[in-house]
Amino acid sequence: MGKERAHEHTRHWTTALAGVLTLVLLAATLEIVLDGAVGHSPLIPKSPDIASWLVGVGERLGYRVFLIALLSYSGAFVGILLLARRISTRWAIALTVALQLIVFVGPVLISTDVFSYIAYARMGVVHAVNPYLHGPTSIAADPVYRYVGKDWVKVATAYGPLYTLLSYPLAPLGVVGALWGMKLEALAASAGTLALTWRCARVRGLDPKFALIVVGVNPLWVIYGLGGAHNDLIMTLFLMGAVALTFASEQRNAVAGGVSGEAVGLVTQEAGSGGLRGEIERAFQTGSRRETYAGAAVVGATLIKATGIVLLPFMLLSRRRLAPLIGAAVAAVIGALIAYVVFGVHGVDIVSALNRDAAFVGTDSFPTEIAHLLGKPGVFPIDHDLLKAGLVLIVLHLMWRTWRGYDWVAASAWTLLAIAVTSTWLLAWYTLWSLPLAAISRDRRVLYATLAVQALFVLHQTAPLLAPVS
Amino acid sequence: MSESPTAAKREAWGRLPEWARPLEHERRGLGSLRLAETTILILLVIFLAVATVNDVVQQTHVNHRLKADLLTWRTVTGHDYVNLATEQDVKTYSTRDTVCGNVSPGAPGERAQVCLMLAGAVVSGVRSVSGGYYLAPYKADLRANRYKCFGLAAETNLCGLSSLPVGSPPSPSLPLGRP
Numbered sequence: 001m002g003k004e005r006a007h008e009h010t011r012h013w014t015t016a017l018a019g020v021l022t023l024v025l026l027a028a029t030l031e032i033v034l035d036g037a038v039g040h041s042p043l044i045p046k047s048p049d050i051a052s053w054l055v056g057v058g059e060r061l062g063y064r065v066f067l068i069a070l071l072s073y074s075g076a077f078v079g080i081l082l083l084a085r086r087i088s089t090r091w092a093i094a095l096t097v098a099l100q101l102i103v104f105v106g107p108v109l110i111s112t113d114v115f116s117y118i119a120y121a122r123m124g125v126v127h128a129v130n131p132y133l134h135g136p137t138s139i140a141a142d143p144v145y146r147y148v149g150k151d152w153v154k155v156a157t158a159y160g161p162l163y164t165l166l167s168y169p170l171a172p173l174g175v176v177g178a179l180w181g182m183k184l185e186a187l188a189a190s191a192g193t194l195a196l197t198w199r200c201a202r203v204r205g206l207d208p209k210f211a212l213i214v215v216g217v218n219p220l221w222v223i224y225g226l227g228g229a230h231n232d233l234i235m236t237l238f239l240m241g242a243v244a245l246t247f248a249s250e251q252r253n254a255v256a257g258g259v260s261g262e263a264v265g266l267v268t269q270e271a272g273s274g275g276l277r278g279e280i281e282r283a284f285q286t287g288s289r290r291e292t293y294a295g296a297a298v299v300g301a302t303l304i305k306a307t308g309i310v311l312l313p314f315m316l317l318s319r320r321r322l323a324p325l326i327g328a329a330v331a332a333v334i335g336a337l338i339a340y341v342v343f344g345v346h347g348v349d350i351v352s353a354l355n356r357d358a359a360f361v362g363t364d365s366f367p368t369e370i371a372h373l374l375g376k377p378g379v380f381p382i383d384h385d386l387l388k389a390g391l392v393l394i395v396l397h398l399m400w401r402t403w404r405g406y407d408w409v410a411a412s413a414w415t416l417l418a419i420a421v422t423s424t425w426l427l428a429w430y431t432l433w434s435l436p437l438a439a440i441s442r443d444r445r446v447l448y449a450t451l452a453v454q455a456l457f458v459l460h461q462t463a464p465l466l467a468p469v470s
Numbered sequence: 471m472s473e474s475p476t477a478a479k480r481e482a483w484g485r486l487p488e489w490a491r492p493l494e495h496e497r498r499g500l501g502s503l504r505l506a507e508t509t510i511l512i513l514l515v516i517f518l519a520v521a522t523v524n525d526v527v528q529q530t531h532v533n534h535r536l537k538a539d540l541l542t543w544r545t546v547t548g549h550d551y552v553n554l555a556t557e558q559d560v561k562t563y564s565t566r567d568t569v570c571g572n573v574s575p576g577a578p579g580e581r582a583q584v585c586l587m588l589a590g591a592v593v594s595g596v597r598s599v600s601g602g603y604y605l606a607p608y609k610a611d612l613r614a615n616r617y618k619c620f621g622l623a624a625e626t627n628l629c630g631l632s633s634l635p636v637g638s639p640p641s642p643s644l645p646l647g648r649p
Contacts, residue, residue: 369521405493463529
């Protein structure tokens with residue numbers, strides 16, 4: 001009786017606390033979106049009028065309010081993660097959906113990247129200019145040009161040809177139409193990634209609710225990733241698609257291998273009708289086909305953003321099957337052919353774009369912070385080489401571990417995280433690459449490491465809060 | 471009885487020495503490797519945390535200094551303008567900053583600008599003026615566009631224009647030292 005009462009008491013305060021944390025998350029997001037809608041803020045890029053219907057409630061978004069909202073959000077996020085197992089599934093889904101929708105209807109947050117995406121699309125479709133050869137400055141008279149970040153006006157696109165082609169249908173819609181199209185693409189990619197994260201977590205016997213919250217309520221996912229309509233979310237969708245297809249194939253093959261388990265049980269039930277041998281053969285065929293698609297999906301992610309390729313070696317080392325390699329090879333050949341036909345040789349040359357971007361140096365990167373700690377003004381060319389060497393060592397260690405049975409999803413997440421940490425040009429959305437994979441990884445250390453890196457990124461933004469300049 | 475795929479795979483890699491053969495699942499007994507990895511990870515996270523905190527503290531000091539720069543410019547020129555351009559010394563990484571602003575109301579850079587070179591510690595919210603110069607409207611802060619240098623700017627020959635551009639407003643030398 002006493003135990004029951006204590007249990008009831010705990011349930012009550014858990015619900016109350018989850019309610020408060022939910023309110024903080026919603027209020028912080030609303031504050032950023034409503035204040036951001038006013039515009040004239042260093043945190044809100046110059047943009048065509050898409051959120052004026054929200055004006056009237058908020059005030060101009062300053063660093064102070066933004067950082068307080070971001071820190072409150074981050075604190076509430078940690079709280080809701082700790083309570084994840086105690087809140088209902090419906091609550092978790094409703095919270096995730098609400099946060100994504102609030103950000104979707106608001107202005108573009110923090111970054112001008114989405115206007116670069118639109119500029120590249122309009123260069124190709126409206127002006128017949130190859131975005132792999134020229135920067136947006138070649139269409140200076142176009143209405144989107146004034147919104148492109150000034151650091152990027154002379155820079156040709158570094159994004160994959162598949163992403164550029166996906167953005168082409170939006171170009172004729174005008175700047176406002178294309179902007180909504182980009183926001184919708186980002187929302188759909190986010191929703192798709194979350195659905196696949198849920199599914200993969202369940203297949204692996206992990207708590208899908210926790211996985212959903214850790215990705216879908218994550219401050220950097222919601223405010224920076226979705227808020228800026230970044231194409232990184234489309235890359236993660238493809239990556240998670242590849243993982244989900246591989247898991248589905250594993251399930252099928254487990255039937256034939258006689259491996260027990262809940263997921264396998266489901267498949268066995270499905271296979272129960274009809275001749276067993278025929279069903280197993282069919283399962284193998286389906287499994288192989290899924291693995292072929294999985295390999296193709298990784299190449300799809302790479303053709304969105306080159307970083308997506310990271311998954312492939314770990315998938316191949318772990319699966320040691322021909323199907324994903326064939327899928328990847330076929331997709332790569334088709335993708336390269338289309339890219340060559342549409343964009344010429346520069347559309348295929350992802351490596352040179354990667355090399356160019358790798359030379360950038362930003363103030364938020366960890367190498368820059370370490371350089372400052374060591375009394376240096378910034379990173380030097382030799383540092384780039386040292387960082388690359390360190391990254392290669394990490395990848396080799398992870399490949400060896402994967403060959404010897406380590407979780408390939410975790411190895412992929414570690415590599416994506418290592419790329420973000422060793423990059424001299426770190427942006428908030430780079431820390432999202434590893435997040436969905438880390439959420440479904442068997443090695444929980446990679447999830448904690450990803451969250452720690454994100455926390456340090458948020459911490460690094462707080463200087464204007466401690467000493468505002470005006 | 472057909473061979474299971476796992477067994478077939480095992481056979482395919484059978485020629486490799488045991489330590490090089492692929493495994494379906496990690497072997498037990500890897501505790502020491504995991505411990506070493508975890509230790510390295512924890513040390514790395516602590517190192518990154520120290521670097522981050524150090525950077526935030528440094529940035530806070532810079533912001534504190536820049537705030538004093540803006541107040542000094544406003545005090546010395548007597549103009550309470552918001553849009554001022556601040557430039558830090560990225561060549562020798564000293565704490566000497568240059569703040570430029572219009573000499574009369576207008577959009578940033580639309581009027582002639584007065585630039586002050588500020589150095590030293592922040593005392594009572596302001597810094598010392600070590601020198602300065604003027605810039606013609608719409609001109610970049612380059613030696614060729616600077617005129618009427620005074621203080622350190624004159625000593626280090628930062629001005630490229632020997633005479634005032636046509637139509638320039640009065641360009642008096644401003645007082646050096648702490649305002």
